[in-house]
Amino acid sequence: MDILEFGKQVLSSQPFSLLVGAELTAFSQGRAELRIPVTPHLKQQHGSVHGGVLSYAADNALTFAGGSVLGPEVVTSEFKINYLRPAQGTDILVRAEVVSSGRTQAVCRCEIFAVSDGKEALCAIALGTIAGTSRAKHES
Amino acid sequence: MDILEFGKQVLSSQPFSLLVGAELTAFSQGRAELRIPVTPHLKQQHGSVHGGVLSYAADNALTFAGGSVLGPEVVTSEFKINYLRPAQGTDILVRAEVVSSGRTQAVCRCEIFAVSDGKEALCAIALGTIAGTSRAKHES
C-alpha cells in the first residue's frame, strides 16, 4: 500500500475527520494536503467557514506532515494559527510541510486556502510541533 | 435579555458549533465557558477527543471572552494552543478570560479540561488575540 492510501486509511479512522468531511489529497515524505468540501454545517453565523474548521484543518495537516517523517504514531504538541481573511468558497485546502525534523519531533507549517471557482485565497497560516508517541509509550 | 442568553443565541447561530454540540455555560464581562459533551463523532482514531475539537473549543471560547468586552462583532486574529495530555472523558470544558483589552482588540487565554466523573483534567491551554470587526467594516 502506498503512503497516500495509508494516510487515507488513518484519516478515515478519525471519526471527527469524517464528521468534518476532510479528504487527504496528497501525502508524501514531508508533505500533506487536506481538502474539506464546504458544507453549511461548517460555517459560522456570517456564512464563512468557522475558524474552528480551519484550526482543525491546520492541526490535522500539520500532524500528517509530521507523521510522514516520524511514523504513524504522532500527536500535535502545539501550534499557532493566524487568520488572514474570511474563508469563503467551495473547498478548504491545507498544504503542510515539514520545516525541520529530528528523531522524536518535527516542526511543520501549513497554509490554508479557501477555494472558489478554482482560485485559491490564502486565509490562514499555521506553525507547530508534532511529536512521535511510540517512544513516549514505552518511556514515560 | 441577559448576556448569557445573548451569547447562547450567537453560539446557536453557528452551524459548526451545533455540529460539534458546544454549549455556552457561562458568559460575563471578560469571561466565557463552553462545554462540549463528548460523542463518538468527536474522537480521533485512538478514542481520545480529536485535537481539532479542542482547537475549535479554544478558538470559540477565546472569541466569546473577547466579544464580552469588545462587542458582538469579533473575530479571532490568531491563537496558539499547547496540548498537554489526551482528552478523555464525558465532556470538554473550556474556560476563557480576557488578559488585556483595548478599544479594538483583546488578548485572551483559556484552559481546556476533559471532565470525567466530575473531575477536571487540564488537557490544553491557549492564548490568542480577538479583534473587533465593526470598525473594520467601515474603515477598511
Add this chain to the structure above:
Amino acid sequence: MDILEFGKQVLSSQPFSLLVGAELTAFSQGRAELRIPVTPHLKQQHGSVHGGVLSYAADNALTFAGGSVLGPEVVTSEFKINYLRPAQGTDILVRAEVVSSGRTQAVCRCEIFAVSDGKEALCAIALGTIAGTSRAKHES
C-alpha cells in the same frame, strides 16, 4: 547550595544575560522570576523597553521554570508572546510557572511586568515549551 543560588550561577554563566543585566530573583519547584533593571541600552527608539528584551526575558524565565522540574539541561523548544502595552518603568519583572510537565518536556507560561514606583503593569504574556536535552544527547 540551594536552588536559587544554583539558578543564579546558571544565569551568570550566560554572557547575553549579563549583557542585558538580568537577575534571578526567585526560583523554586515550578516557578522562576527574573528582574531586569531598565537601562538606556535596553530601549527602542521611542523610549520604551525594546520588545526583544521582553522576548529574551520570556524565553529565559520560561526556560528556568522548565528547568526547575526537568533539571538543568534544558532548552526552549518554542514560545509565543503577546505584547500588551509599551514597557516603561525602572525594572522589567517576569514571573514564569510550569503549567504541565512530563519526563522530557514542560509547558510553561509567564507574565512580564514593567515596574514603576513599585507598581507593576502587565506588558506582555507568553506561553511555551521547554525540553530537557540530557536524554537527547544520548539518544539522538
Add this chain to the structure above:
Amino acid sequence: MDILEFGKQVLSSQPFSLLVGAELTAFSQGRAELRIPVTPHLKQQHGSVHGGVLSYAADNALTFAGGSVLGPEVVTSEFKINYLRPAQGTDILVRAEVVSSGRTQAVCRCEIFAVSDGKEALCAIALGTIAGTSRAKHES
C-alpha cells in the same frame, strides 16, 4: 533617501539593537533582512547564541517587514518562535516577509539562520502580527 537607508536609520535609533549589534542588510516592500555578527556577549552558557538573541532578531525583522508595508510607526503585537537547532556560527541572519497585510496590520514570518563559513543553517522560524500605531495614537 531610499528605503534601506531609512530602515538603517530607524535601526540605529534603537539602543538595544546597537547593543546587540544588529545590521539591516536588506529592506524592501514586504521584506527585511537583519544580520547580527556573533560576539561572545551574545552567547548562552554552552557557547551557542542565546535564544533571546534569536527572539530579538525575529521580533525586529518581523517588525521591519511589517513596517515596509504599514509605514514606520509599527509595533509587534505578537509572535511565535520555534527553535530548531543550536545557533552556532559567525553571524545570525534573519529573513522576514509579509504573508498578508491590511490597512492596520500585517502577518509576517521569518527564518533565522546561523551562518558559518558562508553556509546557512536554519535554526529558528517565527510567525507574528505587526500593527500600525499611527492610527492608534489618534483613535485609542
